[in-house]
Amino acid sequence: MHPQADTLLRLDGLLRELNAPPPAPLYPELTLRGGLLLDPLDLADLAGLIGQEFGIEAPAEEVRSLASVGALCDFIEARTSAVVPREAPE
Numbered sequence: 855m856h857p858q859a860d861t862l863l864r865l866d867g868l869l870r871e872l873n874a875p876p877p878a879p880l881y882p883e884l885t886l887r888g889g890l891l892l893d894p895l896d897l898a899d900l901a902g903l904i905g906q907e908f909g910i911e912a913p914a915e916e917v918r919s920l921a922s923v924g925a926l927c928d929f930i931e932a933r934t935s936a937v938v939p940r941e942a943p944e
Contacts, residue, residue, distance in 0.1 A: 858882070861927045868903045872896055882924025894918055908934050 862880045869876050869890065876890055886892050892900065901917035904910070910933040920926050 858927050858931065861930055862923070864907055865904075865923065865926065865930075868900060868907055871903060872899055880923055882922060882927065884923045885921055886923065886926065887921075890923075904930060910934055 862882075866876055866880050869880075872892075874890060874892060874896060876884070884890060886897065897918045898914035901912045901914040904912040904917065908930055910930065912930075912933070916929070917926070920929055
C-alpha cells in the first residue's frame with residue numbers, strides 16, 4: 855500500500871472519531887475547512903488525535919495552518935519519517 859494511502863485511511867478513521875465523516879474517498883485536494891467543514895476547534899482536536907495515532911508531535915497551530923488533506927498527509931509523513939523507533943528494553 856502506498857504510504858499516503860495508509861495515511862489517508864488512518865485519517866478517515868480519525869475524522870470519524872470527530873464525528874466528521876469525510877466523503878468517500880478522501881483525496882489530497884480536499885480542503886479541510888471548505889471540503890470537510892472542519893472549524894478551528896475540530897482541527898485542534900484532530901491534531902491531538904493525529905499525535906496519538908501516529909506517535910508524533912502535531913501542534914494544533916500547525917495543523918490549523920494546513921489547507922488540504924494532501925498537506926495534512928505531507929505534514930504527518932514528514933514527521934513519521936523523522937521518528938526513530940526506540941529499542942525495546944532488554
